[in-house]
Amino acid sequence: MEIRRDPVTQSWVVSGQRERPEEGETGCPFDPPAIENAKVILSWPSEGPWQVRVLPHPEPLYRVEIDPGRAAEGIYDKMGPLGAHEVVVETPQHDKRFSTFSDEEIDYVLSVWGSRIADLKKDARFKYVTVFKNQGPRAGQEWSHAHSQVTATIFVPRRIKYELASAHDWFKDKERCVFCDIVRQEEKQGKRIVDVQGDYYALCPYASRVPFEIWILHRRHNHLFEQPRPGANRRQLAALVGRVLRRLEKIATSFHLVVHTAPNTRNKKGELSGYWKTLSEDYHWHIEIMPILEKRSKSYSIKEVYFNSLLPEQAAEQLRSVDPNT
Ligand SMILES: [Zn+2]
Ligand SMILES: [Zn+2]
Ligand SMILES: [Zn+2]
Numbered sequence: 001m002e003i004r005r006d007p008v009t010q011s012w013v014v015s016g017q018r019e020r021p022e023e024g025e026t027g028c029p030f031d032p033p034a035i036e037n038a039k040v041i042l043s044w045p046s047e048g049p050w051q052v053r054v055l056p057h058p059e060p061l062y063r064v065e066i067d068p069g070r071a072a073e074g075i076y077d078k079m080g081p082l083g084a085h086e087v088v089v090e091t092p093q094h095d096k097r098f099s100t101f102s103d104e105e106i107d108y109v110l111s112v113w114g115s116r117i118a119d120l121k122k123d124a125r126f127k128y129v130t131v132f133k134n135q136g137p138r139a140g141q142e143w144s145h146a147h148s149q150v151t152a153t154i155f156v157p158r159r160i161k162y163e164l165a166s167a168h169d170w171f172k173d174k175e176r177c178v179f180c181d182i183v184r185q186e187e188k189q190g191k192r193i194v195d196v197q198g199d200y201y202a203l204c205p206y207a208s209r210v211p212f213e214i215w216i217l218h219r220r221h222n223h224l225f226e227q228p229r230p231g232a233n234r235r236q237l238a239a240l241v242g243r244v245l246r247r248l249e250k251i252a253t254s255f256h257l258v259v260h261t262a263p264n265t266r267n268k269k270g271e272l273s274g275y276w277k278t279l280s281e282d283y284h285w286h287i288e289i290m291p292i293l294e295k296r297s298k299s300y301s302i303k304e305v306y307f308n309s310l311l312p313e314q315a316a317e318q319l320r321s322v323d324p325n326t
Contacts, residue, residue: 136254179284
């Protein structure tokens with residue numbers, strides 16, 4: 001396994017074979033007895049029966065004990081897959097879907113995500129920590145047991161780099177955070193809002209890439225998901241995430257969910273130095289949900305010019321009309 005950089009687009013590509021036993025062959029790795037023998041990175045709550053558990057990914061894309069081995073191959077750059085790859089087992093119950101969790105249970109998962117991000121960021125080698133959830137066969141879900149994944153990488157994923165660069169430009173120009181501006185305008189217009197809970201907003205972004213794309217943001221500025229603002233009520237975020245997914249699942253059961261937070265600023269070298277002096281002012285954490293309605297939607301991300309057949313105003317209206325309580 002190695003990571004190669006495309007010099008034209010600056011995308012990093014993890015390349016190589018990845019072999020994994022099918023779930024059917026070995027049983028669910030997150031049920032007893034397998035889970036009892038697994039190495040536990042974090043268990044929540046810390047005492048009593050566990051609700052959420054973090055384990056090393058059984059077939060990781062990135063590994064902690066590896067020499068990054070940055071090397072050139074002629075004009076190209078490549079490196080070893082140094083990083084971390086963990087699985088967050090979101091419930092001990094095999095058949096329980098994330099969207100049917102109670103607010104409290106979702107809150108547990110959110111705090112585990114935050115605590116893994118904060119912990120992995122202590123390692124200055126890691127430039128970025130990603131938390132994501134692939135649910136449903138079309139989203140490349142790896143196990144049917146409710147789970148999410150955490151990766152720490154020694155590079156910043158390109159989409160995040162783009163976001164950071166444009167948020168930075170916006171701030172330079174207007175001295176305001178682009179995400180705060182988005183929430184303020186959406187709040188005023190209302191037509192792309194899907195749901196609101198306290199200070200948390202769920203909306204279909206103005207230039208949605210796919211039908212029913214949803215972003216979840218806090219209306220108060222904060223660049224770090226893993227470090228809630230004083231007074232922020234994460235139980236409200238949990239309630240909103242649950243309701244939004246219950247709405248969405250009536251329309252699309254497969255989706256990618258990804259937490260976008262600021263990169264690790266502990267890394268003093270290279271791309272993170274100087275450039276992001278205003279990071280805490282210009283970046284703003286958020287959650288992106290990309291539903292997959294059709295098989296061919298894959299091609300959207302390849303072309304990177306998106307064709308979306310549904311206006312986000314109509315998507316938000318449809319999502320609003322769904323009953324999130326059933
Ligand atoms: Zn299971
Ligand atoms: Zn902001
Ligand atoms: Zn984002």
